[in-house]
Amino acid sequence: MADVPLQMQVVAVQQPGKNSTLVIEQRPVPQPASGQLLVKVKAAGVNRADLMQRQGHYPPPAGESDILGLEVAGIVVQVGSNADEQWLGRDVFGIVAGGGYAEYALLQTAHAINKPGHWSWQQAGAAAETFLTAYQLLFSLGGLTAGQQVLLHAGASGVGTSALQLAKLAGAKVAVTVGRADKAEACLKLGADMAINYRNSNFADELTACWPTGVDIILDPVAGAYLKDNVTVLAEDGIIIIYALMGGRSVDKFDFAPLFKKRGRLVCSTLRNRSHQYKAELTASFSKTFGQAMRDGKFAAVLSDSVDWRNAQQAHDVMANNNNIGKLVLTF
Missing domain, CATH: 3.90.180.10 (Medium-chain alcohol dehydrogenases, catalytic domain)
Structure with missing residues (x-):
């Protein structure tokens, strides 16, 4: 000892x-x-x-x-x-x-x-926290597969930059939303296919024009007013995963019909209050899937x-x- x-x-x-x-x-x-x-x-x-x-x-x-x-x-x-x-x-x-x-x-x-x-x-x-959170959201909950389209809100955050790297390694197309030009540039350097500055344009308008088939997986730490636009850009059978409430915990007069028509799923997730066993299985799964890439310096x-x-x-x-x-x- x-x-x-x-x-x-x-x-x-x-x-x-x-x-x-x-x-x-x-x-x-x-x-x-x-x-x-x-x-x-x-x-x-x-x-x-x-x-x-x-x-x-x-x-x-x-x-x-x-x-x-x-x-x-x-x-x-x-x-x-x-x-x-x-x-x-x-x-x-x-x-x-x-x-x-x-x-x-x-x-x-x-x-x-x-x-x-x-x-x-x-x-x-x-x-640990960001890559395991990103892995949980994208793969354990989102079921990400190669060729799917992903939207990451707060793309330049810790979870955002981690999710961006894992999603690209898995063969996905990735769009991010950010609030500054330097954040957009950082995400593009990490491999983002699209970086939308929400201060300059509406992300739903930009994505609808560029990805008309919609987004398969949306990772959202903002929630609040973002929910309606998330549904607008969601692909059929897509999933919106909310993992924080930075933009507010309530939404006024939210219409579930558009989400229902797309057979969309809305999931809320946290990691901290999960059991030790869940975290152990998540850690093992992450290490099995991305451990070699981590050791090889790919992210x-x-x-x-x-x-x-x-x-x-x-x-x-x-x-x-x-x-x-x-x-x-x-x-x-």
Whole structure:
């Protein structure tokens, strides 16, 4: 066993709500149980869910750490059972239900992925949540196959850039919506077939003109007023998957008839509150499908910036203002 201290420093939330602040606190280092690894954190991804948790809108699942952070990358320094001793000393990354903004974090053994040697710690810290979310939405829920047409709202976000890369590797055509020219350019460089600046034109008009047969899979973290236009561009038997509510949680006078006529499906999805078993199966499926491509360098997380973990507020400010292209990462 590695020499692990009894106490660690963490980024804690003070006064959850609209006036919350981030502070550095001392907490006991968690002890791994059977089926868990203790990871000395080298990098932790920043996700919009962290901002929501600060505001009191997205609490951790029962029994999980109240510390922010849904993904980590680091070195395994302790294991919860002798059966997992082969993990000691490995460089890994993976999703956690909480606890990422800390010097040490618990990671379920079945959620651990070996870090590719050519990836930096920042790239590894940015990868798990977005690529597993993208994989879940596109393949587990969307059933993506080669030749289908995909629309990614918030295409330059962490999930957007990850979904774009996976969809192109799977042989899909991909359109994205973004709010700035530099974000459109970044997505086109990643392989997007079309990048629509929603500040300049209506995405439904653009897509209807270019893809008259419609879009097979729509990944939407905006919801709200986007729903009607999503249905407009949806192909027959297509699916709209809402995975966040950035544009609002309600829609006034929504007419289901157009969706019904297309035999369209509307699905809402989150990953954090899924069971450990579900996440283990998702991790295994992702690794089986894209593990070799990952190791071969065919895709990687798009890094917007990395900041020292003590300056987590800086990263939160960037995300709150939608200024990031790809992922923001805390380094330890």
